[in-house]
Amino acid sequence: xxxxxxxxxxxxxxxxxxxxxxxxxxxxxxxxxxxxxxxxxxxxxxxxxxxxxxxxxxxxxxxxxxxxxxxxxxxxxxxxxxxxxxxxxxxxxxxxxxxxxxxxxxxxxxxxxxxxxxxxxxxxxxxxxxxxxxxxxxxxxxxxxxxxxxxxxxxxxxxxxxxxxxxxxxxxxxxxxxxxxxxxxxxxxxxxxxxxxxxxxxxxxxxxxxxxxxxxxxxxxxxxxxxxxxxxxxxxxxxxxxxxxxxxxxxxxxxxxxxxxxxxxxxxxxxxxxxxxxxxxxxxxxxxxxxxxxxxxxxxxxxxxxxxxxxxxxxxxxxxxxxxxxxxxxxxxxxxxxxxxxxxxxxxxxxxxxxxxxxxxxxxxxxxxxxxxxxxxxxxxxxxxxxxxxxxxxxxxxxxxxxxxxxxxxxxxxxxxxxxxxxxxxxxxxxxxxxxxxxxxxxxxxxxxxxxxxxxxxxxxxxxxxxxxxxxxxxxxxxxxxxxxxxxxxxxxxxxxxxxxxxxxxxxxxxxxxxxxxxxxxxxxxxxxxxxxxxxxxxxxxxxxxxxxxxxxxxxxxxxxxxxxxxxxxxxxxxxxxxxxxxxxxxxxxxxxxxxxxxxxxxxxxxxxxxxxxxxxxxxxxxxxxxxxxxxxxxx
Numbered sequence: 001x002x003x004x005x006x007x008x009x010x011x012x013x014x015x016x017x018x019x020x021x022x023x024x025x026x027x028x029x030x031x032x033x034x035x036x037x038x039x040x041x042x043x044x045x046x047x048x049x050x051x052x053x054x055x056x057x058x059x060x061x062x063x064x065x066x067x068x069x070x071x072x073x074x075x076x077x078x079x080x081x082x083x084x085x086x087x088x089x090x091x092x093x094x095x096x097x098x099x100x101x102x103x104x105x106x107x108x109x110x111x112x113x114x115x116x117x118x119x120x121x122x123x124x125x126x127x128x129x130x131x132x133x134x135x136x137x138x139x140x141x142x143x144x145x146x147x148x149x150x151x152x153x154x155x156x157x158x159x160x161x162x163x164x165x166x167x168x169x170x171x172x173x174x175x176x177x178x179x180x181x182x183x184x185x186x187x188x189x190x191x192x193x194x195x196x197x198x199x200x201x202x203x204x205x206x207x208x209x210x211x212x213x214x215x216x217x218x219x220x221x222x223x224x225x226x227x228x229x230x231x232x233x234x235x236x237x238x239x240x241x242x243x244x245x246x247x248x249x250x251x252x253x254x255x256x257x258x259x260x261x262x263x264x265x266x267x268x269x270x271x272x273x274x275x276x277x278x279x280x281x282x283x284x285x286x287x288x289x290x291x292x293x294x295x296x297x298x299x300x301x302x303x304x305x306x307x308x309x310x311x312x313x314x315x316x317x318x319x320x321x322x323x324x325x326x327x328x329x330x331x332x333x334x335x336x337x338x339x340x341x342x343x344x345x346x347x348x349x350x351x352x353x354x355x356x357x358x359x360x361x362x363x364x365x366x367x368x369x370x371x372x373x374x375x376x377x378x379x380x381x382x383x384x385x386x387x388x389x390x391x392x393x394x395x396x397x398x399x400x401x402x403x404x405x406x407x408x409x410x411x412x413x414x415x416x417x418x419x420x421x422x423x424x425x426x427x428x429x430x431x432x433x434x435x436x437x438x439x440x441x442x443x444x445x446x447x448x449x450x451x452x453x454x455x456x457x458x459x460x461x462x463x464x465x466x467x468x469x470x471x472x473x474x475x476x477x478x479x480x481x482x483x484x485x486x487x488x489x490x491x492x493x494x495x496x497x498x499x500x501x502x503x504x505x506x507x508x509x510x511x512x513x514x515x516x517x518x519x520x521x522x523x524x525x526x527x528x529x530x531x532x533x534x535x536x537x538x539x540x541x542x543x544x545x546x547x548x549x550x551x552x553x554x555x556x557x558x559x560x561x562x563x564x565x566x567x568x569x570x571x572x573x574x575x576x577x578x579x580x581x582x583x584x585x586x587x588x589x590x591x592x593x594x595x596x597x598x599x600x601x602x603x604x605x606x607x608x609x610x611x612x613x614x615x616x617x618x619x620x621x622x623x624x625x626x627x628x629x630x631x632x633x634x635x636x
Contacts, residue, residue: 004031007060007094014056017093026425027053033423034061034396038069038224043388043395043420045230045412047402049427049618050585054398055082058226059090062196063098067223067394069196072204074229075527076104080149082228083198101194103187105203110136110146111166112178117259117334118163125163132160140164146183162252169249169341170256175333192221201232205240223393229527230397231578234380234414238552241383242360242376245348247282250318253345254278257321257338264332271328274321281317282371285310289366297551298362298373299355311353318346351375358559363551376552378559385416395420400427401581405612410574427588427618434594435587437620438462438629443602446542452479455600456486459539462598465630468493468515470537471528473583475544477521483541484519493517498524510534526582529589536595536633538587543601543613544579545572573609577616584617594636596629 006012008031010023030048037044038061048054059082062069073079083102091098118125119137132154139151154160166184176182191197204227227233254275261271288310292301301307322342329339352373356362359379365372377383388395397420402411408422440458444451463470472487474480477499484497494513496506498520510516511534518524525544546553557567580599587595597620604610614622623629 002064002094004028004035004061004064007031007064008056013093013095014060014090018056018089021056024051024053024428026428027057030054030398030423030425031057031061033421034058034226035065037396037421038062038065038067038394041224041392041394043397043417044423045397045402045408045417045420046423046425047408048398048400048425049429050400050588051427051429051591052400052425054400055086055228056090058228058396058398059086060094062224062226063090063094063096065224068194068221070199070204070222070225071196072199072201072225072227074201074232076108076200078229078527079104079198079200087196087198098195099193101187101191101197103191103197103199103203104147105200105206106171106184107161107165107167108148109183109187110140110143110148110164111171111184112140112181113172113176114166114170115140115164116178126159129158129160129163132158133163136160136164143183145187147187167249167252169344170252170337172333172337175337177333197222201227201229201236205236222391224396225388225391225393226396227398229399231399231401231411231582233384233397234411237380237384237415238376239374241380242374243348243351244372244374245345245352246373247286247371249345250282250314251279253338253341254321256334257325257342260332260334260338261328264335265328268328271324274317274324278314278317278321281310281313285314286366286369286371289364289371290368292364292366293549294365295551296364296366297356297554298352298364300551301364302353315346315349315353318342318349322346349373356555361551361555378552378556381414381416383416388417400585401578403616404574404577405615410570411578429588429591429593429618431588431618431620435597435618435620436623436628436632437597437599437617438623438626439599439602439604440626441624443600446601446603452482452541453486455541456483456490458600459598460487460490461626462537462539462596462629463487463491463493463517465626465633466537466596467633468517469534470517470539471524471535471586472517472519472539472541473525473586474519474521474541479541480519480521487517487519491517495519525579525586528586530586531589531593535587535589535593537598538584538595539598539600540580540583541600543576543603544583545576569609573612577613580613581616588618596632598629 005028008014008023008028015021015023026048030046030052033044033046034057062071071082073082079102083100087100115136119133135154136151143150148161148165179185258272258275265271288306322339325335325339325342329336352362352375360375360377362375402408403424404410406424408424409418412418412420412422443454443458459472472483474483480498484495488495494516496509496516496518498506503523506518507528510518511530556571560567560570584597587597604613
């Protein structure tokens with residue numbers, strides 16, 4: 001039988017079948033460690049630097065193991081790449097017969113019940129929504145999988161999809177008249193019969209709630225779970241293990257309640273005004289919160305008179321609707337479903353509007369026309385470790401950015417996996433010759449009002465030397481906008497600014513536009529792969545510490561201080577190091593890439609903790625003189 005080392009050898013089957021493949025000792029060592037973990041049903045947490053080839057390492061180990069494996073990754077794009085490109089390559093090269101399945105969240109699949117309900121009452125929707133629903137209706141007649149990605153004619157962001165897909169709230173489960181033809185159910189059954197199932201992290205976490213959705217569970221049949229892009233897990237776990245309520249859920253409840261009433265209880269007087277009162281009270285709360293920060297702690301505003309009054313009004317309207325639905329629930333499936341949802345949302349609102357506790361923090365994300373309310377746990381270690389223990393089998397967590405100063409322990413402890421086996425494999429790329437790290441001189445402290453202008457002054461000569469071809473990454477939208485204005489006045493390169501077009505469109509333009517400069521914030525710090533000369537410089541304005549007034553960070557800091565621990569060293573610093581590693585990792589994506597990393601924050605050298613950042617980055621030569629940057633680009 002073929003061994004792991006043979007499969008990944010320089011003249012092995014992967015090398016013969018995959019163009020550009022070459023054997024890497026780090027990749028082979030990683031695959032062997034994963035193989036051992038799969039055999040022992042253990043837990044492995046490992047960092048594999050860019051270029052290690054971690055995807056093929058874990059796929060080869062999974063395919064040769066003969067076990068049923070769940071592979072989870074960070075985004076739908078990476079999920080599609082794994083399933084449609086990487087997994088078939090490995091399967092065909094190794095000549096191992098196996099069944100793979102791609103499983104997405106329910107919002108990606110057509111819901112026949114909701115589509116039929118909303119196309120039957122087109123007068124309630126905007127004309128453009130009805131036009132897209134007509135396209136979806138035509139597609140529904142011949143699609144096999146019901147995956148909305150098949151229908152390119154209807155954009156992913158179209159409002160019509162809200163009326164043609166289901167959520168955990170509005171799904172009727174086994175009571176649905178289309179249950180036998182349900183695309184979500186078919187996709188999950190196919191996944192349960194597959195050898196390797198490719199999911200994304202949101203769906204992996206959502207598995208815990210599948211029993212409540214009426215579909216059973218996905219993971220119990222799996223022998224192992226492999227999590228790529230695992231650095232995202234602590235924050236995702238914080239979201240998932242909490243409770244949240246969005247204004248869209250309340251709006252949809254009101255809309256569905258009216259539709260159910262008209263369909264199954266039109267003879268009952270006085271009901272529709274209750275749904276309008278619910279929508280009116282929701283608008284009042286959104287307006288009351290509009291002046292607050294993008295993320296605000298509930299305890300900080302709960303006693304503000306307009307907010308308190310609006311919350312009381314919303315709670316009363318939701319309770320009144322739930323009470324009115326109670327005697328109508330037996331009249332039909334739709335009324336029964338909205339009655340259940342009204343009760344659940346009423347319970348959530350009561351929980352979210354209560355006091356924060358020592359274990360969790362309640363906070364809000366107000367928008368101009370929307371609102372999302374959360375109760376988030378301050379620690380997820382016990383919850384996550386309990387989940388992995390209950391699931392059983394082997395767990396492999398990997399990413400290019402897990403270690404802080406070479407140590408994975410801080411990450412492992414956040415997930416309650418301190419007893420896991422931990423390994424770090426450095427990137428095989430030659431950073432000493434492929435790149436330099438430029439630290440500009442003379443910059444003020446980041447809190448200085450003139451900091452953004454000083455950064456612009458420092459990076460203008462860099463961009464001239466690189467002839468554009470750069471990512472300029474910021475830690476805030478405000479800094480990005482100020483820098484974009486100043487750079488546009490001083491340089492004549494094509495500037496692509498986050499917010500002016502969708503992310504994927506900006507990346508497409510960057511790859512195809514000579515000399516382009518892309519300015520972005522958080523969403524461009526990770527999950528972006530631009531190879532070759534198009535990206536020759538990555539500039540980062542300052543160290544990516546989370547905002548100190550963020551409600552979750554504030555609450556965690558207080559809890560750690562109360563326990564006699566250091567919130568900066570134990571929480572804020574490790575998070576920032578991993579985020580910086582992600583941003584720097586955008587530059588060198590291939591063995592032939594070369595370029596310059598520019599880190600503008602003077603705290604890298606002026607503060608003791610700056611050494612932790614520098615020692616956590618690839619071994620790049622540090623330079624302080626702009627002439628070294630000019631020389632690097634002048635002599636490739």
